[in-house]
Amino acid sequence: MDANSIIASLSDKFPDEIYDTDIESNIRIVAKVKPENVVDVCRYLKDELSFGHLCCEFAADYPDRNGIEVIYVIGSYDHPVILTMKALLPRDKPEIESVVPVYWNANWYERETYDLFGVKYLNHPNLKPFIIPAEMIGEWPLRKDYKGFPNRTANNLV
Amino acid sequence: MEETVGPSEMIVHLGPQHPMLPGPFRVNAKLRGETIVDSEVEIGYIHKGIEKILENKTYLQGITIVDRICYLEALTNEEAYVGCVEKLAGIEVPERAQYIRVIMEELSRIQSHILGMGEYASFIGFVSMFMYTIRDREDLMSVIDSVTGARITHSFLRFGGVKDDLPDGFKDDVKYVFGNLKKAIDQYEVLFSSDSIYKARTVGIGTLTADVAKDLGVSGPPLRATGVAFDIRRDEPYLVYNDLDFKVCTQKDGDVYARIQVRLDEMRESMYIVEQCLDQIPSGPLFPEGTAYGKRSPVMRIPAGEVFHRVEAPRGEMGFYMISDGSDKPYRVKIRGPVYPTLQALPPLLKGVTVADIVAIAGSMDTCTSEVDR
Numbered sequence: 001m002d003a004n005s006i007i008a009s010l011s012d013k014f015p016d017e018i019y020d021t022d023i024e025s026n027i028r029i030v031a032k033v034k035p036e037n038v039v040d041v042c043r044y045l046k047d048e049l050s051f052g053h054l055c056c057e058f059a060a061d062y063p064d065r066n067g068i069e070v071i072y073v074i075g076s077y078d079h080p081v082i083l084t085m086k087a088l089l090p091r092d093k094p095e096i097e098s099v100v101p102v103y104w105n106a107n108w109y110e111r112e113t114y115d116l117f118g119v120k121y122l123n124h125p126n127l128k129p130f131i132i133p134a135e136m137i138g139e140w141p142l143r144k145d146y147k148g149f150p151n152r153t154a155n156n157l158v
Numbered sequence: 159m160e161e162t163v164g165p166s167e168m169i170v171h172l173g174p175q176h177p178m179l180p181g182p183f184r185v186n187a188k189l190r191g192e193t194i195v196d197s198e199v200e201i202g203y204i205h206k207g208i209e210k211i212l213e214n215k216t217y218l219q220g221i222t223i224v225d226r227i228c229y230l231e232a233l234t235n236e237e238a239y240v241g242c243v244e245k246l247a248g249i250e251v252p253e254r255a256q257y258i259r260v261i262m263e264e265l266s267r268i269q270s271h272i273l274g275m276g277e278y279a280s281f282i283g284f285v286s287m288f289m290y291t292i293r294d295r296e297d298l299m300s301v302i303d304s305v306t307g308a309r310i311t312h313s314f315l316r317f318g319g320v321k322d323d324l325p326d327g328f329k330d331d332v333k334y335v336f337g338n339l340k341k342a343i344d345q346y347e348v349l350f351s352s353d354s355i356y357k358a359r360t361v362g363i364g365t366l367t368a369d370v371a372k373d374l375g376v377s378g379p380p381l382r383a384t385g386v387a388f389d390i391r392r393d394e395p396y397l398v399y400n401d402l403d404f405k406v407c408t409q410k411d412g413d414v415y416a417r418i419q420v421r422l423d424e425m426r427e428s429m430y431i432v433e434q435c436l437d438q439i440p441s442g443p444l445f446p447e448g449t450a451y452g453k454r455s456p457v458m459r460i461p462a463g464e465v466f467h468r469v470e471a472p473r474g475e476m477g478f479y480m481i482s483d484g485s486d487k488p489y490r491v492k493i494r495g496p497v498y499p500t501l502q503a504l505p506p507l508l509k510g511v512t513v514a515d516i517v518a519i520a521g522s523m524d525t526c527t528s529e530v531d532r
Binding site: 027028052058060071073080082103104108116131132141142149150 | 201202205207209210211214372373374375386388393394464466468475477479481489490492494498499502503531
């Protein structure tokens, strides 16, 4: 399975949900997805296109676009193509469906993203404070407008 | 994990400071008798915020920071980070520098496996094994030290090349160390396979099947021990791995014993790779000629773009996702460490085993909390 056929299959199956697809090289493809369809697309990727390996899932903050982008990097055990899938969420209310039912190992990635960016994952099995202290929830330290770095974070350690 | 306990059940916390756990993390295990019914892993005790720190450092300063993600795989971490920048900026690495990188990374793979294996043996009470491995690792560390000038945090790679050339007599040093090491590895194998107590604690314990391992997202030796030949060096070659002859070491059983066996085989394979490199290495410059890249690169602005670059670290798939906005600092760096999914996969593995096996299973995954809490 190569990059072209994967893109063709994806845009065939999800003509409205997937947009801005791009082939960067023969092993790297990029696609944007509407946030409400992310679980359906992931399930299709895993079942039909053998994208069985979620490399990582994380977020990036774009204050100038007023959005937080959730990025899924999905690879495969059978073919060398890696798909980077992005979903743009509004910055004041970032909510997206959890993909844990499809990719089991998304669990910790989503908990970490919630701690650091405040992206709320709906129907996540266990969305509680994970790597930062519970009293820091709400500060979202990896957002670009976080003022506490490095002083506040260092104070926390003492 | 449900906090409520039924009749004749109790919750036992193992860690965060436990002499047998490599780095602080906590296993909350719900027990019925001595059997684990349910468990959960807690991390975050040493979170360093490296992703945030990298956003506030220039690209060159970042090299020293990524060393500290995990000291046993410092060179492969650098490779992933530097590779990202090279892909973004379109820097071609000269062939000699690529060979030197491969040599150093394979040497660091051997020392990581050798320590992981020795630590693991000491976790299950085989402490003399730990002493043997530490002794043999020391020679290897001296060889690495003679090139990079440091034992664990090397800061050796640069954009477009490496900091220093191999010293005189490096080939002979490596030959001498490898001669001893090959004998030592054969000895470890005999020790492991002939010890009935060791076998009783490892054979058939913590078994993963290929499908489950893929589902859990583990990579590296725990995955290859289940028979899946997934190796980034083979599947998505970087540097000069395409020109080198090596095989991907796999085992069938997927238990603790198989994981250690994969590491033993991989050490032999890595030595074979280093020997090939030393025979094939061409002479030439260490940095691309006619560019500003060098040992002390000036402050550089990287073209805007996004890239995901992954390498095969000793423990599995190490990847960096880097977003650049065209300034001299990365806009966002995501570190995808190999141990993060491996540690996450502990609770399903621990279900139904006895308390004594927690350490045997957790240790065999060769976890590194420093990298999980990066």
